[in-house]
Amino acid sequence: MEETTQTRGRWSWFILGIMAAVAAADQVVKQLMLSQLEPGVPVYLIGDWFRLYLLFNPGAAFSMGQGSTWIFTTIQLAFVLGALIAAPRITGRFEALGLALIAGGALGNLLDRLFREPGFWFGHVVDYISVGNFAVFNIADAAITTGVAVFVAAVFASEYAAGRTEKRGQADVG
Template identity: 70%
Template sequence: MMAVIVIVIAAIDQAVKQLMLSWLNPGEAVAVIGDWFRFYLLFNPGAAFSMGGEGSTWLFTTIQLGFVIGVAIAAPRMKDRWEAVGLAMLAGGALGNLIDRLLREPGFWFGHVVDYISVGNFAVFNIADASITVGVIVFIVAMLTEERRAKHEQGSADPAST
């Protein structure tokens, strides 16, 4: 299941990026909901949500590659379904942006990520960035829920607690 989520997210991310590249010119903004929600094409050498800069592209590429490999190794050991879903969403987003870093200009390992979603005064981002963010939230909530459930079960089984 995790592999399907990862591949679907990365594929949707890449397909929408191709659509935006064919539809918009760099720096061009198209209002969808006034100035609050726009499509705005830019090429990001930094991290998610346009953080970081040109000199750190290789570092973000290396981190993303390491993370995707780490998830592939950890995936078979995941016991909680929601933790797995959150991690898969995170990995799918990382893979989507990793593909950009490996295959887009200015060249292999130093490619810029295609960003195109602009909401209010927030940074410009893409589906991969959104998937990473939602994946982190799902993973953390699942971990906290599991931890709380385990404490509750431990308290119920402890004879001293009665």
Template identity: 45%
Template sequence: MSEDRSTDNAAVPATGDAADAPETIAVTETETPGRRRLTTLLIIAAVLFGLDLLTKCLAVAYIDPDDPVPIIGDFARLDLVRNPGAAFSMATGMTWLLTLIAAAVVVGVIRIGRTLRSLWWAIGLGMVLGGAMGNLVDRIFRSPGPLQGHVVDFVAIGWWPVFNVADSAIVCGAILLVALTIFGFEPDGTRSGRKHTEETA
């Protein structure tokens, strides 16, 4: 009798929560990489934002605008400049518009980051986000007033316009994202060339 009961129990299909377990696990595994990439993006952005804010505070406190600090002669120096324009002193007469663009970039990057599966895209977008936040804070809180604030720049190298950590982060992040796009690396972690090959095989 005990053998018959064990046989009957083995034949009964799983129902309820047990039957749904594989599907639940699959959903969890699908969502986890996206959350990890968003976390990576936000950590990179926070580190760069903090570094940008710290270096700007030090520059304002210790660099005289009329007395640049030489690092490598006249080639590399610390030169405090208040920049009303975009990165590398471009579009100096459109401060309010640049402020709105920076705010839109911050919102857009965060929304895109929620769907990411690619580590490299997370790094690139994190750099752009950190830089955009750094300069956005200057435009909101520094003089001459909200949405008109001048960005603190202090790094001068050769003939290149004076810049800061945020500018460097934005440019390097943008270059990385362009390179990823050119070589076919998608935000979802796939590669467009491989995807096309699999579809035609």
């Protein structure tokens, strides 16, 4: 029991650290992009396939829900708080990493919604990475996407391992 408590504490600090690092990196790079780029003017890095393109997104992915900024702010705040509450219950390294990346990305975008124009709770998210014909996004968005993939893979791997252990246990009994 004590080892589980220590492991849980370790993952809590790990989650908090990764979450803070992702949000900080996101905000630092956004400030850099705001100081270097002009909104709507692409800076081509790899042909016309990969470019920097500054825009301000009031909605969610692909600029959906532009009139619902307050809903996204509320969801992001709830997720960040939920991740902090769930952190002590996480026992696996990859579940912790996935949760931390998602929460860090949510926190990075939440800070935009709270402290950027047009005002508190309704701020627009700073996006600047443009790849091909895909949506324009930022580090926070990339962390969220990567975190979801890591978390889902970790849950499936954990379920698979539990199933194998259960089958092995049944074979030993039989």
